[in-house]
Amino acid sequence: MSRLAATFEELSKTGRKALIPFITAGDPRPDFTLPMMHAMVEAGADVIELGVPFSDPMADGPVIQRASERALDHKMSLRRTLAIATEFRKTNQQTPVVLMGYVHPIEAMGYEDFANAAQRAEIDGVLTVDLPPEEAEECVALLKARDIDPIFLLAPNSSDDRIKKMDTAGSGYIYYVSLKGVTGAGHLDIADVENKLNLIRANTRLPVAIGFGVKDAQTAKTIAGIGDGVVIGSALISKIEANLDDPERAKSEIIELLKSMRQAMDS
Amino acid sequence: MTEKYNMPDERGHFGPYGGMFVAETLMLPIQELNAAYQQYLDDPEFIAELDADLKHYVGRPSPLYHAERWSRELGGAQIYLKREDLNHTGAHKINNTIGQALLAKRMGKTRIIAETGAGQHGVATATVAARLGLECVVYMGAVDVARQSLNVYRMKLLGAKVVAVESGSKTLKDALNEALRDWVTNVDNTFYIIGTVAGPHPYPAMVRDFQAIIGREAKQQCLDQAGRLPDALVACVGGGSNAIGLFYPFIDDSSVKMIGVEAAGDGIETGRHSAPLCAGRPGVLHGNRTYLMEDDDGEIIETHSISAGLDYPGVGPEHAWLKDTGRAEYVNITDTEALEGFHALTRMEGIIPALESSHAMAYTMKLAPTMRKDEIIIVCLSGRGDKDMQTMAQREGIEL
Numbered sequence: 001m002s003r004l005a006a007t008f009e010e011l012s013k014t015g016r017k018a019l020i021p022f023i024t025a026g027d028p029r030p031d032f033t034l035p036m037m038h039a040m041v042e043a044g045a046d047v048i049e050l051g052v053p054f055s056d057p058m059a060d061g062p063v064i065q066r067a068s069e070r071a072l073d074h075k076m077s078l079r080r081t082l083a084i085a086t087e088f089r090k091t092n093q094q095t096p097v098v099l100m101g102y103v104h105p106i107e108a109m110g111y112e113d114f115a116n117a118a119q120r121a122e123i124d125g126v127l128t129v130d131l132p133p134e135e136a137e138e139c140v141a142l143l144k145a146r147d148i149d150p151i152f153l154l155a156p157n158s159s160d161d162r163i164k165k166m167d168t169a170g171s172g173y174i175y176y177v178s179l180k181g182v183t184g185a186g187h188l189d190i191a192d193v194e195n196k197l198n199l200i201r202a203n204t205r206l207p208v209a210i211g212f213g214v215k216d217a218q219t220a221k222t223i224a225g226i227g228d229g230v231v232i233g234s235a236l237i238s239k240i241e242a243n244l245d246d247p248e249r250a251k252s253e254i255i256e257l258l259k260s261m262r263q264a265m266d267s
Numbered sequence: 268m269t270e271k272y273n274m275p276d277e278r279g280h281f282g283p284y285g286g287m288f289v290a291e292t293l294m295l296p297i298q299e300l301n302a303a304y305q306q307y308l309d310d311p312e313f314i315a316e317l318d319a320d321l322k323h324y325v326g327r328p329s330p331l332y333h334a335e336r337w338s339r340e341l342g343g344a345q346i347y348l349k350r351e352d353l354n355h356t357g358a359h360k361i362n363n364t365i366g367q368a369l370l371a372k373r374m375g376k377t378r379i380i381a382e383t384g385a386g387q388h389g390v391a392t393a394t395v396a397a398r399l400g401l402e403c404v405v406y407m408g409a410v411d412v413a414r415q416s417l418n419v420y421r422m423k424l425l426g427a428k429v430v431a432v433e434s435g436s437k438t439l440k441d442a443l444n445e446a447l448r449d450w451v452t453n454v455d456n457t458f459y460i461i462g463t464v465a466g467p468h469p470y471p472a473m474v475r476d477f478q479a480i481i482g483r484e485a486k487q488q489c490l491d492q493a494g495r496l497p498d499a500l501v502a503c504v505g506g507g508s509n510a511i512g513l514f515y516p517f518i519d520d521s522s523v524k525m526i527g528v529e530a531a532g533d534g535i536e537t538g539r540h541s542a543p544l545c546a547g548r549p550g551v552l553h554g555n556r557t558y559l560m561e562d563d564d565g566e567i568i569e570t571h572s573i574s575a576g577l578d579y580p581g582v583g584p585e586h587a588w589l590k591d592t593g594r595a596e597y598v599n600i601t602d603t604e605a606l607e608g609f610h611a612l613t614r615m616e617g618i619i620p621a622l623e624s625s626h627a628m629a630y631t632m633k634l635a636p637t638m639r640k641d642e643i644i645i646v647c648l649s650g651r652g653d654k655d656m657q658t659m660a661q662r663e664g665i666e667l
Contacts, residue, residue: 018618039304055566056440056552058447059290064432077564103288104551109355130288130551134278155292157454180292 003124004095004172007046008207008228018167018173018229019044019220019262020209021236021254022100024051024067025084026076028240032247036254037088041095044262047209049231052081052101061128061184063234066241078105078114082121089122097123098172099153101172106139115142125149125172133169140169153177156196160203161211167204173229176200176210180222184234188213190222197226217257217264224265232261272518274585279468282591284584287467288551293447296454297554301469304372313369320365321480324398325355327362329481331488331645337615342654344498344638345430346631348618348648349485349508351381358621358650360391360482361469364460366477368395378402378457379505379630382446384411384439384505385576385623385647387650388462393427404429404446408438411575412583418654436569439579444552462504467554478512486657499524501634502647503626504597505541505577505585509649514595524596527586528630530572531599541570543582544597549656552625573602574622574657576650604629606662607650609652621650622658 001009011018021040025033027075037048053071056065067118078101085097099118106114106128118126126143128136140150155162156179166174178193179186191209200208210223211231223230236254243250279285287297307313321327334346336662342546351359364381365569371379379396381403383389389405396403405422409431412419422429435441445467450459462626464471469483482500485508489497500517504527517523529542540546543558560568560580572578589595600608605622608629613619624647631646638644652659660667 016666055568056433056444058553059451061448064436069435072566073565077566079564102551104559104561104567105565107550107556108561108563129290130554132287132289132291132294135286135288145651153291155290155294157295158291161294162291177290177292180454182448185452 002172004047004088004145006094007096009234013163016109017227017265018046018209019213019258019265020047020049020229021229022049022051022231023236024053024064024071025081026053026071026074026238027067028070028073028244028247030080031098033084034087038092039090039251040258043258045095045258047096047098047229049100050081050085052078052099052105054105056101057102059178059182059183061234063184063237063241065244067237067243072074078102078109081220082117085121085123090181098127100127101129103128103131111139111142115146115148118148125151127151127175129153133165136169144171151175154200156180156192158247160199163200163203167206170206173207173209174200174204175231176208176214176227178210181205186213188219193223193266194226217260220261221264230261230265270272274290274588276471279472281585281588283549284587285468285471285555285558288556289467289554290451290618292451292454293467296450297467297469303370304469304473307373317366317369320467321362325365326353327480328484329353331485331492333492334417334576334616337612338635339613341632341635342380343597343635343640344628344642344644345640346499346635347489347643347645349513349645350378351647352620352624352651356394357390357653358387358391359478359512360388360395360462361395362480362512363395363462363474363477363508364388364391364395366401367458367460368401371401372399374458376458377449379460380404380406380446380449380457381460381462382406382439382442383462384442384578384581385574385654386415386422387654388409389427389429390418390421393422395426396427397425403503404431404449405429406442406449407433408436410437413655414658415575415654417657431498440567444539445582452468459637463508464511464585465506465553465555471555474508475511475515475585478508479515481509481512481647482514482516489587489643491646496520497643497645498522498562498638499644501528501627501631503528503577503649504544504586505530505579505581505623507583509647511583511585513645513647518594525589525594526628526630527595529599530574530577530626530664531598531601533573534601535599539571540599541572541579542599543580544586545599548655549587552581555584557587562572573605574626576621576623577626598630600626600629608632618648619647619652619653623657624649631651633652639667
């Protein structure tokens with residue numbers, strides 16, 4: 001059983017939901033990421049989504065765009081992101097790590113080389129924002145052959161047919177983008193999310209993590225009541241951005257926010 | 268080529284290129300767009316409205332002009348210019364914006380967005396939005412806003428909101444990113460008019476089909492005026508919409524050479540250029556797989572060209588396919604050479620070309636003398652140079 005499947009199974013036994021923080025590798029600088037990953041696990045993270053910076057993050061709002069730019073300024077890359085994940089795995093065998101990013105850096109490395117490198121780094125899942133199942137066959141086959149879960153997105157306007165498509169192509173979990181827009185945008189309409197989750201659940205048995213627009217403990221709790229996991233990204237990266245001259249402070253603010261979410265979700 | 272050219276496939280692939288590499292939220296809108304496009308492509312009423320607009324509003328057909336003096340001077344092939352510079356708004360861009368705007372209207376969209384580099388596509392979009400009474404927002408890199416202030420003013424006069432994009436390299440590719448972000452947020456009421464043969468399927472095929480009127484007219488005009496097909500076609504390639512518009516109707520005519528001219532900027536060897544077909548490699552950007560300019564880590568790198576309209580790290584996926592199959596050839600022209608082309612056409616024929624088109628002129632100056640006097644080159648004069656007066660004056664140290 002994959003580390004992701006085991007994690008979601010374990011959580012469901014105890015009636016808890018997955019807390020899934022997202023940070024961009026190398027933001028605000030490369031040496032920040034590894035200790036931050038360990039600290040997030042201590043604060044209650046069940047899965048870590050590690051963003052691979054890209055020069056043209058088309059689906060991201062300004063907060064994650066700037067995170068990418070800061071990371072690229074420090075020459076962070078897919079290769080270096082994999083190196084961080086390898087280091088993380090040396091002292092943490094439990095927590096799944098999911099790479100999240102855009103397809104171009106993966107194409108530049110070559111699908112097969114990437115799949116081999118991800119396997120060596122013991123990556124558990126790969127979420128490629130701009131690689132829908134229609135274009136993903138080759139990549140998905142290479143990942144699945146190495147027991148890496150390809151994770152796909154669903155959106156408010158995804159049809160039942162597409163939900164079935166993600167169910168077939170994907171594994172690990174499905175990431176439900178809870179609003180039309182870019183990361184970090186707007187306010188969530190909880191009723192809409194609930195309705196859509198019912199449609200998704202009717203078409204897949206994969207766990208569903210919900211992201212985009214989760215900013216505080218209260219929202220995390222509400223979302224945890226609907227999905228199997230809560231993804232939080234821009235709200236964490238805002239803490240990094242607010243403390244660029246003091247990364248230690250950014251770290252403690254992130255931990256504080258994650259702990260408050262963990263507590264709210266478990267209560 | 269023995270079989271009739273029939274690209275792309277139903278999912279937008281030109282061989283390994285093209286496709287639909289978009290985030291999930293955009294999947295439905297591009298499928299809806301494709302459905303609408305397929306429906307109206309063969310709808311007599313739609314075609315009639317489009318043709319009437321192209322005739323009475325754009326001013327088509329555009330002339331095919333035999334540049335006799337310039338041909339004589341160069342001493343080789345006969346040069347014919349396809350005069351897209353004479354279209355309303357001054358470039359070929361409006362052929363496409365008219366078509367997409369009519370589609371938007373039929374799809375019930377009330378808001379138009381666009382990206383622009385030099386501002387020609389932004390102006391052409393603002394123009395059709397004004398005419399149809401649609402809200403219009405144009406995304407433009409902050410660097411381009413500064414160097415193309417005249418076009419920014421034109422767009423504002425036409426009622427468009429121009430948003431200066433401050434992210435990334437602050438040029439055309441970042442404007443495209445920002446337009447995609449707007450679209451993903453406002454998919455319900457918004458139609459995204461992409462200005463070139465890039466983006467996810469169906470854009471590369473749709474924009475090509477709207478621009479193919481350039482080649483259809485040129486083919487007939489050449490037959491009428493010279494009594495035969497041309498021997499070579501030359502057009503500049505940024506995203507490549509004027510080039511594909513000229514090439515497409517000739518693809519099955521294997522005797523006709525097709526040559527796309529990329530921007531070599533300071534020279535390919537300096538790395539400061541915009542020539543992905545000549546010096547890039549395949550990858551995925553803005554919804555399609557194509558040749559891109561990138562570094563070893565796969566990050567898209569900054570491009571350079573004196574002409575803002577060619578300053579783009581990618582190129583339409585059909586050009587990538589035509590390159591790989593050898594049906595078209597892609598060459599490059601430096602900034603300095605482009606300026607020679609600019610001056611040559613201006614002084615020799617009394618036509619001031621856009622800096623983008625000047626790349627095609629400069630290559631024609633190299634090509635024509637190598638050909639016989641009874642051979643024919645059609646060059647796409649994709650736009651007029653009015654918008655470049657500031658850039659030119661600055662480059663040549665003249666104060667306006």
